[in-house]
Amino acid sequence: xxxxRVTEILGIEYPIIAGTMQALSRAELVAAAANAGVLGIIxxxxxxxxxxxxxxxxxxxxxxDKPFGVNVNLFPMxxxxxxxxxxxxxxxxxxxxxxxxxxxxxxxxERIKSGGAVFMHKCARVRDTRTAERVGADxxxxxxxxxxxxPSAEEVTSLILIPQTVDAVKIPVIGGGGxxxxxxxxxxxxxxxxxxxxxxxxxxxxxxxxxDNFKRAFVEAAETTTVIAQRSIQDPIRVFRNxxxxxxxxxxxxxxxxxxxxxxxxxxxxxxxxxxxxxxxxMTACGQVVGLIHDIPTVKEVxxxxxxxxxxxxxxxxxxx
Numbered sequence: 001x002x003x004x005r006v007t008e009i010l011g012i013e014y015p016i017i018a019g020t021m022q023a024l025s026r027a028e029l030v031a032a033a034a035n036a037g038v039l040g041i042i043x044x045x046x047x048x049x050x051x052x053x054x055x056x057x058x059x060x061x062x063x064x065d066k067p068f069g070v071n072v073n074l075f076p077m078x079x080x081x082x083x084x085x086x087x088x089x090x091x092x093x094x095x096x097x098x099x100x101x102x103x104x105x106x107x108x109x110e111r112i113k114s115g116g117a118v119f120m121h122k123c124a125r126v127r128d129t130r131t132a133e134r135v136g137a138d139x140x141x142x143x144x145x146x147x148x149x150x151p152s153a154e155e156v157t158s159l160i161l162i163p164q165t166v167d168a169v170k171i172p173v174i175g176g177g178g179x180x181x182x183x184x185x186x187x188x189x190x191x192x193x194x195x196x197x198x199x200x201x202x203x204x205x206x207x208x209x210x211x212d213n214f215k216r217a218f219v220e221a222a223e224t225t226t227v228i229a230q231r232s233i234q235d236p237i238r239v240f241r242n243x244x245x246x247x248x249x250x251x252x253x254x255x256x257x258x259x260x261x262x263x264x265x266x267x268x269x270x271x272x273x274x275x276x277x278x279x280x281x282x283m284t285a286c287g288q289v290v291g292l293i294h295d296i297p298t299v300k301e302v303x304x305x306x307x308x309x310x311x312x313x314x315x316x317x318x319x320x321x
Contacts, residue, residue, distance in 0.1 A: 001311060001314070002014055002015055002189075002307065002310070003015075004172065004189075004194035004195060005172040005194050006139060006172050006174060006194045006195035007195075009118055009138055009139060009172065010039050010067055010069075010097060010118060010139075011066075011067045011096070012034075012037060012038055012039050012066070012067055013037030013038070014037045014038050014303060014306075014307055015174075015189075015194060015195040015196060016037075016038035016039070016185070016195065016196050016197075016198060016303060016306065017038065017039045017041070017141070017174055017176075017195060017196070017197045017198070018030070018033040018038055018039065018040045018041065018198065018199070018202045018299070019041070019149075019176060019197050019198060019199030019202070020041045020042075020043045020071040020099065020101070020199070021043070021199050021202065021203055021208075021285070022043055022046055022267065022270070022285065023043070023046040023267070023271050023274075024203060024208055024209055024210055024274065025040065025041060025042055025043050025046075025071075026042075026056065026209055027042075027056055027059035027060045027062075027063060028063070028207050028209065029202065029205070029207045029208050029209065029299065030042055030060050030068050031060050031063035031064040031068070032205075032207040032298070032299040032300065033068070033202070033299055033303075034060075034064040034066040034067060034068045035063075035064050035066060035299075035300070036299050036300040036302075036303040036304075037066075037303060038303055039067060039068060039069055039097065040060075040068045040069070041068065041069040041070065041071050041097075041099055042056055042057065042060065042068070042069070042070045042071065043070075043071045043073065044070050044071060044072050044073065044081075044086045044090065045071070045072075045073035045081060046267070047081075048081075050082070050085050050086055050088075050089040053070075053086060053089055053090070054089050054092075054093060057070065057089075057090070057093045057095060058093065061093075067096055067097060068095070068097070069095065069096075069097030069098065069099050069118075069120075070090045070095050070097070070098055070099070071098075071099045071100070071101060071122075072086060072087060072090075072098060072099070072100045072101075072108070073100075073101055073102055074100055074101060074102030074103040074104075074105060074108075075101070075102035075103065075150070075235075083108060084108070084111065087108060087111050087112060087115070088111070088115075090115075090117070091111075091112075091115030091116070091117060095117065096116070096117055096118055097117060097118045097120070098112050098115075098117045098118070098119055098120075099120050099121070099122055099141070100112075100119070100120075100121045100122070101121070101122040101123070104128075104131055104135070105119075105121050105132065105135060105137070106131070106135040109135050109136045109137075113136060118138050118139070119136065119137050119138050119139075120137060120138060120139035120140065120141060120174070121137045121139075121140055121141070122140075122141035122142075122143065122176075122197075123140070123141070123142060123143075124142065124143050124144075124147075124150065124151050124152035124154075124161075125152050125154065126142070126161065126164045126165050126168050129142055129165045129168060129169050129173070130168055130169060132169075133169045133170065133171050137171060138171060138172075139171060139172050139173075139174060139195070140165065140169060140171055140172075140173055140174070141173075141174040141175075141176055141195075141197050142158075142161050142162060142165040142173060142174070142175060142176065143158070143161075143175075143176040143177045143197065144156060144157045144158025144159070144160070144161045144162070144175075144176070144177030144178060145157050145158070145177065145238075146158055146177040146178035146238075146287055146288040146289065147176055147177035147178070147199070147238060147287050148199050148200045148226070148238050148239070148285040148286045148287035148289075148290075149199065149237060149238060149285040149287075150235070150236065150237050150238075151177065151228075151236060151238060152236075153231070153234070153236050157177070157178075158175060158176070158177035158178050158179075158188075158191075159191070161175075161177075162175040162188065162191040162192060162193050163191050163192050166191070166192030166193065167192075172194040172195065173192065173193045173194060173195075174193060174194070174195035174196065174197050175188040175191060175193035175195070175196060175197060176196070176197030176198070176199070177197075177287065178287065178288060178289050179196050179197070179198050179201075179289060180198055180200060180201035180287075180289040180292050180293060181201070181292055181305075181306060181309065182305065182306045182307075182308070182309025182310040182312070182313060183309070183313065184196070184198075184289070184292075185306050185309075185310050186310050186313050186314070198289075199285070199287060200218070200285075200286055200287040200289050200290050200293070201289060201293060201302060202299060202302065203215070203218065203286070204218045204219065204293050204295075204296050205296065205297060205298060205299045205302060206296060206297065206298045206299075207298065207299050209274075210274050211274055211275065211276065211277035212277065212296075213277035213278075213279050214240075214274065214277065214279055214284065215296050216296075217240070217279045218240075218286070218290050218293050219293055219294055219295065219296065221240070221286075221290045221291065221293070222290075222291045223288040223289075223290065223291030223292075224291075225240060225241050225286075225290060225291075226238050226239065226240060226241060226286050226287065226288050226290060227239065227241045227245060227249070229245055229248050229249055229252070229265075229283070230248070230252070230261075230265065231252065232252040232255070232256065233258050233261065237283070237285060238285065238286065238287060238288070239283050239284055239285055239286055240279075240284040240285075240286035240290070242279060242280050242281065242282075242284075243280040243281060244264055244269070244273075244280070244281045244282055244283060245283060247264060248261060248264050248265060248283070251264075264283070265283050269281070269282050269283070270282035270283050270284055
């Protein structure tokens with residue numbers, strides 16, 4: 001019932017992408033997504049070397065024989081890695097889906113295509129989706145202002161961005177930002193997308209290597225528990241509001257510098273908090289859809305409930321013919 005060009009191109013059962021969630025998207029979560037019939041994605045930038053990335057890819061392969069992807073981050077990084085080496089490693093390991101995000105992927109398209117991988121690009125502005133299509137993307141992901149992580153500084157919602165993108169490009173569109181249940185899934189497809197990107201929903205699952213304190217905090221949270229930080233350094237990010245985030249926001253009001261913010265916003269600080277369960281500290285990407293999360297199921301239960309619920313929604317509408 002939910003077969004689209006996205007499921008055909010990616011070789012997955014359902015048109016759902018379990019969004020790249022920094023260092024939380026490790027083998028167990030990615031494989032669980034694959035085994036549930038959707039696409040999980042490893043974030044290559046969270047590995048300090050291509051050897052570490054290779055090991056994680058092989059670990060996923062030991063847990064599933066279904067398709068999964070690897071994200072290649074093109075945003076500026078505090079600790080840059082060799083993008084070319086990481087792409088080559090992904091291709092050498094036979095991964096068939098490469099997702100890029102951030103700046104224009106144009107310099108890397110030939111490398112990805114020559115390796116035989118499906119190429120999809122994630123962005124937050126319609127004009128960037130046009131660029132992705134022009135340089136050779138097979139699929140494009142567009143995320144609205146509701147999303148966890150990095151939305152556009154233009155602050156346009158998914159309700160507007162998705163149909164605009166569908167009208168702007170001919171390649172299949174995957175919509176993200178604000179989706180986490182059957183209702184959102186159907187709504188995204190109704191807007192013209194052929195796939196649905198969900199991140200925050202999969203953070204509150206049993207397989208996600210996030211401390212239970214955070215998962216319980218997500219269940220108790222409201223949509224207003226998230227906030228945009230880092231506007232002052234032109235790197236807006238939607239995160240879970242806590243003591244660290246409040247300090248970042250206050251420093252931004254006072255005209256802080258990137259160097260002064262680094263101890264607060266560094267990935268290592270967040271990873272320590274995720275491991276220890278210190279919900280008050282670190283910067284944790286989190287979408288407004290957290291207000292719709294009320295349980296901590298398995299990844300398969302999330303997917304099954306979405307598909308079952310979506311089918312029930314469609315059944316409410318009579319079909320002609």
